[in-house]
Amino acid sequence: YIKAIKEARNQEPGSWVLQEDGDPSHGMRKEGLARQLKDLHSIVNLKHPA
Template identity: 65%
Template sequence: EDGDPSHGIKKHGLAQALKDANWVVNHSHPPQSPDINLIEAIWNIIKQRLRR
């Protein structure tokens, strides 16, 4: 969906069609948002347990 021509989706309009059909929901969070970047929380738990 980032417009890279190698993905081939933009020319078919598939991403937009799925959004229009409510199959894909676009969340307005940046990719580094801590509330959706769960792997960071998991790594923090692992690090805390290893330090004990």
């Protein structure tokens, strides 16, 4: 989805937020490859309210 968000930003600049369901496989619990790629491409995730 990094490529898709990059293309969307090129078509419509602005603030983009990716909403995920908090599944641990998304790699946001620790510093890993998934987290590094999101940070590198300025992909911000909302924190789950629970």
